[in-house]
Amino acid sequence: MAVHGPAMTDVARLAGVSHQTVSRVLNGHPNVREQTRLRVRAAIAELGYRPNGAARALVTGRSQVIGVVAQNTTLYGPASLLAALEQTAAEEGFAVSVGSVRNLDHRSISAAVERHLSHRVAGIVVIAPVESAGEALERLPKDVPLVTVDGDPNRPVPLVTVDQVAGARAATQHLLDAGHRTVWHVSGPSDWFDSVGRIDGWRQALLAAGLVPPPPMPGDWSAASGYRCGQMLARMPEVTAVFTANDHLALGVLRALHEFGRRVPDDISVVGFDDVPEAAYFIPPLTTVRPDFDAVARASLQMLLSQIESGTGGALRQTIAPALVARESVAPPRR
Amino acid sequence: MAVHGPAMTDVARLAGVSHQTVSRVLNGHPNVREQTRLRVRAAIAELGYRPNGAARALVTGRSQVIGVVAQNTTLYGPASLLAALEQTAAEEGFAVSVGSVRNLDHRSISAAVERHLSHRVAGIVVIAPVESAGEALERLPKDVPLVTVDGDPNRPVPLVTVDQVAGARAATQHLLDAGHRTVWHVSGPSDWFDSVGRIDGWRQALLAAGLVPPPPMPGDWSAASGYRCGQMLARMPEVTAVFTANDHLALGVLRALHEFGRRVPDDISVVGFDDVPEAAYFIPPLTTVRPDFDAVARASLQMLLSQIESGTGGALRQTIAPALVARESVAPPRR
């Protein structure tokens, strides 16, 4: 395609120096005379020169790009995470290349990672919330900086994760504190670690209160499945409090309860997870748990960068605590 | 960082051929003996060789990467678009590099584009829904394949866009057909083309029916602003039908109406735009307009690829028609 822009030698010629000096100016090398630096900068500006990342990547063996592997970036959680990662990476001078994936199975993940590797990305962030993803990761080249987000807590891979257990415990405790006798749970898909953690936290809170957890009702994150679970819950008169694994499930539950004439929070209290921006405008406004996606992004990127710089692939671990956001969907049970 | 993987010459040595033959096998060049091809493939597999995209990009002047510039990829529309683009691009063997941007002003956009250019992306897709973005685009190098999505219809730049006007007209007409005397509108921010188009379509439908459009109420896409507008609408007894510029605005309106005891659809009908997955679980299920993001992504990518291949920067234009999705939030007005 048409005119290749000017190269370093063109800048050098215009500034009356060698291309190496231009390179030094570009990379902030200290030993360049101020006057020379200015002349080079002027030449760069005049020609509209842009360094060629490919050439740089070739010679240094590493591009200023971070690869992200994620599934379904339409969901609120992954989308927020991706956006936050991109922002943080940009601040550090890194671009973000997305390799989204339809299914989080071995092959898809490996393929996405391969694509990133062949572009010589500096490091890879895998948003790997399901079991099958973890396996794919263990057979990756060991020399590629890697961080997983919301991945398997039991794998020896650097991991940043929202503290699902603590969040779920807080949500459940909040309902117990309001006076409810027990709390039901609409869960996410059982192969997501997020789901498992949230089930776990809910169960812990109940057990700690000396209660026997009722069977969790399995959903799939969607409002549709929340609606189906809600239809069952609505018909069970003993249910007064429900914790759903995310806000969209809660939305479905809310509608089912509404249809069955069970009022929220008067008859049943509901707590969600994620704090999607719309949660405050559900009917009624939803009490929920807000994970700090920015913090997760920052932590993962920092972890990745330290690997990139040091070259060591330490198996670190960092957990971000979420916060409960109280709104109107919780009230004491009526007696 | 550790071991650089094997290079083409290593494969060549193992297979007993020249590196150029390896290159030919990799690029599907026809004139290679079947037997040689197999030997090379075997060597590639044995060594776990991965072609170096940077080297390829350097010599061809173009990487297999498409840059996407977008704002706020957390919103449903942009997120869906991004995901669809990534899918489509992957099918064509392209990676997608995201340069999201806090504000869609000149400088941010230019900066994001610069970043992409310095990585020698093959082309750029700008999701540029606001006025200020357009200006930045006109001063870009002319030789970079570029497509804008949801951008300014009046600029000489290749553009793919959802037919906002037709969608809004359909939504409004749907309400008029149900028997409503007029239709109110809660709009998006006035600097978004999406908003302008939707206002336009709404207005057209009313004018075509011989009606005088009431003043549109300005929102900002958020449920919060929908809620504020809804509080006003709820107090106006003459209002029986509302078209909101997106589903989240509709959610806010629904809640305000609910609080004021105005029932939907019995007292007031509401139609949204976007068909977010949750819309079917609002109270009541929301009638809305569904843009086909996959189609938009396919069209933009195809347009971009044809520019990349041909080298010509034709100012094409393509419009994707959205579809009305009827649910329960619309009913005839009570007399």
Place this chain on the structure above:
DNA sequence: GACGTTTCTGTTAACGCTAACAAAAATTGG
């Protein structure tokens, strides 16, 4: 079997940059 074609394979030279070293210029100290 010699000759022109076609098909396949190898050789060489970039692409634009950084790293490593070499040379020149500026600075210092006596």
Place this chain on the structure above:
DNA sequence: CCAATTTTTGTTAGCGTTAACAGAAACGTC
């Protein structure tokens, strides 16, 4: 003012790939 040092600049050699051309095999044809 000369030598020793430090700072600044230039030269050369790759990084791993593709493009362009050159050379070698294989295949017909007479």
